[in-house]
Amino acid sequence: MTWNNSGMTPPRLPEPRRPKVKPRAEPTKRPAQVAHQETAAGSWLRGLRLSGFSFVMMGILVLAVVVLAPSVRTYAEQRQQIDELRASVAAQEAVVDDLKDERERWNDRTFVTTQARDRLSYVMPGDISFLVLNDTGASVDADADTTTVSTAIQDTDVDWVDSIFRSVMTAGLAPQEAAQ
Secondary structure (H helix, E strand, C coil): CCCCCCCCCCCCCCCCCCCCCCCCCCCCCCCCCCCCCCCHHHHHHHHCCCCHHHHHHHHHHHHHHHHHHHHHHHHHHHHHHHHHHHHHHHHHHHHHHHHHHHHHHHCCHHHHHHHHHHHHCCCCCCCCCCCCCCCCCCCCCCCCCCCCCCCCCCCCCCCHHHHHHHHHHHHHHCCCCCCC
């Protein structure tokens, strides 16, 4: 008999016999089991099954991290250097702007005249200049000196070059009397 396209069912094969296993005797004392609640994360981790594909993907991921980590570190260092250089450029531009402002002030004739009067003690023709020599505020009274004069000769260390320079500068900067 053919059963293809005839509407008949195929013959059944007998099922293989399974050996009967004797049940083991249960121990009379069982340890008490404590019921514990399982968390969602715990059940998820227990249900995780790793396959060969999972290991390959994890390997590729680890390899990508190992390959890309130095490049990312270099990129971060270069970005930091670029930021530092931009800050340096901004500071230099601020200095340049200040110097341009200073140059513009020196192009002003009034500023130059004021600086010459203040720094070099120059005066315009016809002006009278007053130079204050004792500007410390200490009195110059003769009564203030009450110390006795010593009769012993004292030797002092004097910087004679500095003394001569001060003398020349004092003489050169002293006001001249008007010649008439």
